[in-house]
Amino acid sequence: MAAKNRENGSQPTINDVARIAGVSKKTVSRVVNGSPLLNDDTRKRVQEVVKQLGYVPNPQARALALRRNFLIGLVHDNPNAQTVLKVQQGILEAIRDTEFELVVRPVDRGMANMLEDIRQFLERQRLFGVVLMPPISENDSLAELCRQIGCRYVRMGSAELDEPGNMVASNDREAVRDAIKYLIDQGHSRIGFVSGPHGFRSAIERRLGFEDALEAAGIKQPRSMIADGNYTFESGLLAAERLLDLSPRPTAIFASNDEMATGVLQAARRRGMDVPTDLSIVGFDDTPIASHIWPPLTTVRWPIATMARSAALKLTMSVTEGEQEVDEPSMFLSTLIRRSSVAPPPRD
Amino acid sequence: MAAKNRENGSQPTINDVARIAGVSKKTVSRVVNGSPLLNDDTRKRVQEVVKQLGYVPNPQARALALRRNFLIGLVHDNPNAQTVLKVQQGILEAIRDTEFELVVRPVDRGMANMLEDIRQFLERQRLFGVVLMPPISENDSLAELCRQIGCRYVRMGSAELDEPGNMVASNDREAVRDAIKYLIDQGHSRIGFVSGPHGFRSAIERRLGFEDALEAAGIKQPRSMIADGNYTFESGLLAAERLLDLSPRPTAIFASNDEMATGVLQAARRRGMDVPTDLSIVGFDDTPIASHIWPPLTTVRWPIATMARSAALKLTMSVTEGEQEVDEPSMFLSTLIRRSSVAPPPRD
């Protein structure tokens, strides 16, 4: 009877494996980590015992010895559930079959000590790295904080926010430009715009795309064709009411996200306007709601899950790919999805 | 110059604090963990150094020494983003300001080796505990697996699935009964029902509620007034088409979730029917979409976030409350939210 027998119920440790296989801890460690300097016999024997015992290395002990854990964090303050979940899916896809796990951390943008809160989170947990979701990813002080603490990070955003190694971005500006161009090609010349909230990079980029397209087409519009929104359904509804009160009123409205586009649709419906006959609507994001409302919404598909996957890959690559420096792209293209919410403008 | 000086960049360790404060590791540990057997002077001095150095205990080392980590897992296979995110919020609210973190793990219900996959997840990470979301929480083998492995768990569900200490449930059956009774009180006597997918406890409970209400009101309906759905928008649409093809057709339809209710709405619209004038609709869940569509949907609010919070509390209580055995309730009430999608039936 060995002095140190395995307690029932508790997990087998490396010592158990070593004892039963008749080798040292280190050899077991070598087998588990696939060291090449091993006799095939030894390897087989140890593997046999590992399998039989169902031995799984203790991640805490590993993390301690390696001075590095295998947790990647997702810091977000995005109110859109679809988006957040897609990002989670993307990250999880990237770390599937690796030893990494995903730890989520929503933060409150409004909170005064938000940055301090995140610092504590990062320092306490000593995460391997974090993915920063928009809009909080646009916060430069946060990125600076990560650098200070020495925590790897990747920022997701609507424009180039950081060095390629530390960000993944989508080309919102171009995508919106194309969407507006599509409306113009359909014959629209009075196009309303519902913006995102002030200070958000995505809002700025999307608006720039809007202006690019108008300028390219030589269209001049009064400032009033741009209404402020804040990415919520209600704000879209309110903004649309303002736009539809204009005279002449717009024949098409681009909303900076789908949720606001749904609000625009609601506003149109309340006035008895038919979409797309009386008013064309284009959204942004291609959330499920876009295809579930009536009429299905023409919108810009934002490859958020792919971006998230890539972000996680950038974070973990150094470990999994053995310094291979596979360069994951840092720019992702959004594309226009044409559904039924756009038609040529009504003849006056 | 101490032999073991702190490297720049790396975090201070307990040894650094001990050395600088002129005490032993153990004393620092005592201070950090708030042991009462301490001289006030010593405590002050150590706290001073801790603060000055910004010392934070290494969670991996702690986890190793305590043979217990501070990660709680969320295992889910729920396709509804709103629901999943609400559950995450609930859990996070419960563990706010504790040392626990949330690790998410979506699983694929279709996958043959799903259980094995989850076992690996649980064994590898040695989580403190897991919250099991519906529908996978209804899987008894999974609960059995948790017990075998010795992993604490709490199942969320629509009925009593387990001992009170291991579950939180909502009273779906009663809630649906009340909702249907409300329709009956409005004058409806032909009420269609769109069910959830076969084998889901929530689907069964909701259907039982439906039948309870009809029976209580003495209403007999043909079997065809119940149409199968699977909680997706499309299935709701299809089910509604079948129901609306009936003659006489129902004057009200209850859908077992909001997404399907949205599909029902869509189907009605396609036929040129007005909601609620020609058809009343009631959903279940009270997801944001319910209040964003037109007309706003009368639906059953399911206190999912509260349930999740409670689930997490049950899990962590033993640690944070020092065996206090605060009994967190295990039953939560769903309530009917009355909006504009219900009206008395049209006169024939």
Place this chain on the structure above:
DNA sequence: GCGATATGGGAAACCGGTGTCACAAGCAAG
């Protein structure tokens, strides 16, 4: 047959905390 060189494998230190126990100091009781 000899030393030189790979190669497989083990002993012990270490990662950064916590638990156990011993011990010293202070103080009351005998």
Place this chain on the structure above:
DNA sequence: CTTGCTTGTGACACCGGTTTCCCATATCGC
């Protein structure tokens, strides 16, 4: 002045891995 108890603190082993270093053996060239 001992004895005994309480209180505050430290030494040391331990959690379960990895890393460093070193030794034993097998292989090789001469």
